[in-house]
Amino acid sequence: MNGMMITDVAPAQVKPLTRDQVEHRLKFCPRLPSLGSINSALRELLNADQRYTSQVAEIIRRDPSLTARLLRLVNSVYYGHTTPVNSIEEAVFYLGVRQIRQLVMVTPIIEDFQKLAGKATFPWREFWQHCIGTAILTREVISTLRAPIDEVDYVAGLVHDVGKIAMASACPEHFELIHHHTEGASTTPTLIEREREILGLDHCEVGAMYLRSHNLPDALVDVALYHHAPHRAAHHAQLVAAVQIADLMVRHAGIGHSGNGDSVNDTDWLQATAWDILFPASSESSETEKTLARATLKRSLERLPTILEGLV
DSSP, rough: OSOOOOOOOGGGGOOOOOHHHHHHTTOOOOHHHHHOOOOOOOOHHHHHHOOOOOHHHEEEEEEEEHHEEEEEEEHHHGGGGGGGGOOHHHHHHHHHHHHHHHHHHHHHHHHHHHHTTTTTOSSSSHHHHHHHHHHHHHHHHHHHHSSSOOOHHHHHHHHHHHHHHHHHHHHHHHHHHHHHEEETTTTOOOOOHHHHHHTTHHHHHHHHHHHHOOOOOHHHHHHHHHHHHHGGSSSSHHHHHHHHHHHHHHHHOSSSSSSOOOOOOHHHTOOOHHHHHOOOTSSSSSHHHHEEEEHHHHHHHHHHHHHHHHHH
């Protein structure tokens, strides 16, 4: 559902929970099966040496949600077609393997997210845009360092805020109170402070607990837990840092809605601790590389709104 919630729950009726209580509630939340196996037949075909458009199209045709997103994306203004594309084969040809692979991941994961979120009233469409935008930009950040070898960066960006969705599912009364009171108020604490005050834990901790309880990879757990503080990540620090930059840039551009009303200005994303992790000062060329990376990311950010309109 769209629109910010208006809750009738009185603050006095909602008490903070212990870590054990939250963990117990999370055990009853739906899983994210798509993270375990994301359309393996299509993924294998896309990774093959020879990629036949007709074969890719045939597999896509089996999934109505994927088909709808594919045609919506290829017909978005970004691709500038004067005549609408109605053929899946033609859409596959125009988009290419990279965009198709992203669609393959986005479609089932967002559907899982929607099931996990349940009936909590929240601007979910804008939230999905934030998550997908962060995923796309995380891939761009990693690409400034090296050629990505798998999809973990994209998936990490996609699930970085899963704690907010899990919170809405497991602790709906706390979730509604947190977001009802933070929206539009300039003197409130930060979102994380508000979460700790009302629930007892913040969305980073809840997300890490949720992913860990479902035996998902440590890299995704670390991203959920440390994406606001990548310097604290003992492992997967570069991936966590990439997600922090992507998250800050998407929020700074006002793309989608993360549920976090805390403003992000130029200084926030330009001076984020993540840059020192990605481009250590010990490297003589780090400042030049950092400058080039920022310029590349700004260009990618400008394209995001149109791409997201086709995806969500």
